[in-house]
Amino acid sequence: MFRRLAIPLLLATAVLVASLGLTRLRFDTDILSMLPGELPEVKGLKAFHEAFSRNDELILVIGGQEGDAGTLGEAAESLGQALASANLVKSARWKPRWNDDPQGIAELLAYLWLNGDAAAVRNQAERFSPERSEKTLQDSLAKVATSMEGLDMVMVAHDPFGFLDHPAVATLMNSSGHGGEAFESEDGRTQLLFVDSPTPLPGYREADAWIRKLRSTISTWQKTDGAGLTVRLTGEPAFSSEIGTAMENDLSGSIGVTLGLIGLLFWWMQRRFSLLLGLTGILIMVFAMALGIAGWIYGELSIMALSSIEILIGLAVDYGLVICQEAKVAGHDKHELRSAATKPVLFGALTTTVVFLALNLGGLPGMAQLGSIVGIGLTVAAVLMLVVYLPFVAKFGVNRQPARGSGRILPRSRRSWTITGILLAGAAAVLSIHGLPGAEFSSKIMRPRDSEAMETFEHVQRAFPAYSGKSLGVVIEAKTDAAMGQRLEEARTRLGKAEADGLVEKTTLPVGWWPAHDQQTVNRPVLAALAKDQERLVREADAAGFSEEGIALGRGVLEAVSRQTESTALVFPSSPAAREVMRLFLTRKENGGGHILGSILPAADIDPAGKDYEKFRTLAGDGIWLSGWDLFKPAISKLVREDMTRMLVPMFILLVGMMILIFRRIADVGLALFAMLVSTALLLAVMSLTGLKWNFVNLMATPLLLGTGIDYAIHVTLSLRRTGGDFKELWQGTGKALLFCGASNVIGFGSLVFSSSDALVSLGTVAVIGILLSMGTSIFLLPGWRDTNGSDGTP
Known part of the structure; x- marks a missing residue:
């Protein structure tokens, strides 16, 4: 009796703990939260933001034509009074x-x-x-x-x-x-109006609600005193509102699309509504538990970490598909199904989890959060799939289906090596002509896409030279x-x-x-x-x-x-x-205690973000920081180089060690590593050919691709060894399952392409290309490399 109730009780406890964690979750709309806090350049930006940015102050930028020059001060006064009369602002300032x-x-x-x-x-x-x-x-x-x-x-x-x-x-x-x-630009065609919220704005939802009310009143004002004038918004509440609402739209839209597409793909392959319903229930639990645990660990999640939800869905569904495909071979025999599916699911989850958790070794907090959430979620997914979903599939799944066809869609030895040689030669030719993909470590990648607040801020920089220029801020902090x-x-x-x-x-x-x-x-x-x-x-x-x-x-x-x-x-x-x-x-x-703000103007022919970066970096430290987005590029490029070494070297050693334990054959380990090498060469060639560049976010896709590529190789190799190298059973079971897995991963990462963040778009693009190449290499080429017969694939 107790053993029968143990699993439901444990599940209920886990769901309860996760639910409490969900209540602690908050969304962090600050772009700086995605940056490595230990960098002096980031410390300077954060110190400046903390001390001199007002969370409740919005900047209204009033613009006019040449005939309006010199009269916009009166227009700003009129608008300020209109907003104050509507009780929408605590104060309005259009002059000192x-x-x-x-x-x-x-x-x-x-x-x-x-x-x-x-x-x-x-x-x-x-x-x-x-x-x-x-x-x-x-x-x-x-x-x-x-x-x-x-x-x-x-x-x-x-x-x-x-x-x-x-x-x-x-x-x-x-x-x-x-x-x-x-307050007024030199040409008199731009006027600033600073307004303060009548109540504190603790989050982006409150900021968005306030801005919506302001826009309504501004629209009415533009029909009277403000006829012919433009009013654009920038400032902390505008950025917070844009980023926060974009995150909500990304979540509500992309998660629904991701689940819908994966559901259709699953239905096309399994044609069992009961299996789809059960899988959906497991994914919801995985989703809730991963975010719930993140709520206990972090409390606040950055915009980058939230993308983990779509990635997690795309990866977690793989384990369910492997179980369903193996059931076509094992039928309703739960023990045989467990014997066939446990190793691939556990080993696949282990390698992928290790890869995602390794993102914590890097310097980007947002990527570390993403890695932790996905790693936790994959562990939860593997356990739930084997403990809950596998018995469900054994009971309600399809009957045993004999392998159909000859499996000739998978190239045999000679053809596989020939295709591999052609692909590597093509990649080498592309890279010799176009070179390796370039790198662009610019802060612009952190900005939201199609941002009115950012476009307005850049307009202010052009109209008011004091807001731009070549000077760097100096922020001094003390307690x-x-x-x-x-x-x-x-x-x-x-x-x-x-x-x-x-x-x-x-x-x-x-x-x-x-x-x-x-x-x-x-x-x-x-x-x-x-x-x-x-x-x-x-x-x-x-x-x-x-x-x-x-x-x-x-x-x-x-x-x-x-x-x-x-x-x-x-x-x-x-x-x-x-x-x-x-x-x-x-x-x-x-x-x-508090903060002091000064500035320095670099001398002529001096480049603080280029050749003279290290000299300027010595000026910062011990509470004295240089503040400027221009310094971000050299700082982050140096950090990324260090991160890639810090993450990839131990990750590679660990994954090779795991494959040795799993395969216990050096030849299989070597072929898995060769598959990774082939897919990497093809990825570099595609990026070079299409003009895609590395940045500090999509570079983080390389360890992810390393993990997923080895994961595919593990599934294929274990299937071939279990079936004695039978290509028919490989294609009927693991092969089709991995095709679905790759497609679901592409859907999960591909959903990032529609994100409001350019950083996540770049990550999704590189990940999709890399996953397709890794999947294709492992499914269609790796079996042929292991085929010693070279004819029909029989052992």
Whole structure:
């Protein structure tokens, strides 16, 4: 009784545990999650993304024709007000916030002086001492008359006390190009509107729902005030929404298509609805258990890992087909069927699982997740097929069917070797003419296909030079304020040496922006004394001829200095306007620590992503990172080379060892390896002929093809040895089963071709070609290589 209930109880327990794991699953739409986190270049990108990207901020890019130039600011204001009236945004910004918050800017300037160089602070105090202040103000007024029209004249006219002359302000001006006025493009035909979600956006579904509402209101606005204008969306919520919804569409569409095509193929071969129904039930359990276990292990799955579902379905169904085909020979005899099917299923699952688990040896987290899910799923599939599906097939499957035909579709020895020679000669000719397939390790492969958010972002880069250019970001991270001070000094040392060595033309670091307790302590009494003279200084500025409007900024700064010097506690600005400006350079946590953002401009004839890559890489490390997608290509190409060695060498040794244990004949091991060599040569020739290139994702298909190719060879070899080399039984049983297996694998990997990710499309394309070649080699050529008779295939 207990033995009869043991299997159902174990299955019920496994399904329950898997179901709980499914509740933990989340989809990670961050492209950076697919990249190797230990690379300094990826650390820089992740640090920048973590510190300076806003998950709840969307960028609306308003575009117009030549006649709309200079008027898009008003259009952005109109759209922002429309979205706010509909309660769709928490805030909308179409111009710098400090335009409407002079007190916030005064607070920021006061902070910069309190936090700045002590010598500059003393010099400022001396310039406005009772003995020198009147002359200083007269000199400032003279600058107004001699300044050229534009920003310089406006700044001088509104800054009689020279607070804007602080070195840290120069950093702001150089960074923004126009004092932060980077909302309208130079030609006036592109305007940016930043909007914040009224509520937090924890996931892509919430982002997508918010964007849908925004689009509806934008569409209405375009019929009135926005007539003739275009509005495109980019920013973190737009990317999250696109990638997340694309993943859902991929899953719902491709999984259904994959199951449908495999089901039709299975029905065509078996013509038993009961067997198809039972197989579908097993696949659903495999699918649920694999993802459930992944939920317990990972919690979050990347877009690349989700592709494992289609791959798993395509591979797991193979074991069921092998059992069904062997049943045509064994009939309803469960023990004979188990004897015929157990070794091929277990050994095939073992080799393929080893290959997929070996993806964890690589540096790509998404591929590691994919390998783990498929490896776990294949193990579960093999067990369920043998324990549950095999008895089901023995009971409800077809009766014993004698092998029909002569099996002459499989070439015998001489013909098989002749075909092999012709194919290898053709491959050699193609490779000698076209060369080996090229390699392209570009970050573009990570981008979603047909992405409006990406296209809009690239438009912003073209319209606003500050968003593009040749400069590289410098991200400094630290957990405490004291550590940040040390790392900032270290960064200045490293980058200063790089300038001296001719690698870097210009370095921009926000020196004086991060709160420094020692500097504030030294400057506090000097600035407090200056603030006490506020009434005198304002009176003298008025007498010198400055207007009330021109004096307003100086008065505000002196008032802010007075407040900030009252306490001995560490000062950090709190107003929204000040924080908005500071976010250009830094993000600080309430208890200290955070991130600083600077930039470097490589010198002329210096190529950070090419010949000078290793020199620039020495600048990064210990919390100081270079940030730029251009650095991704050399970094990932180096990693892929290391990964292929780290994965393929131990995998090859392990698989050869397994084949020795399985075959116990060196000749059979050698023929299996030769089959792998032939299919590899043909794959390279096809890729070279069609112009397909290797990239860091589809290169990961090579260990997969190694595993599946050896898997096919194992099935064919064991079948030939079991039947005494009978080609008729090989074709009737294992041969047709492997044809179905190959077709199902092609369907599983081929479904990736319709993915929203170019990375997965490239993986699917190479895998499909490789599987077809491996399958064809093992089924149609390998038997002939083993055929010593050469005539009818009988032993």
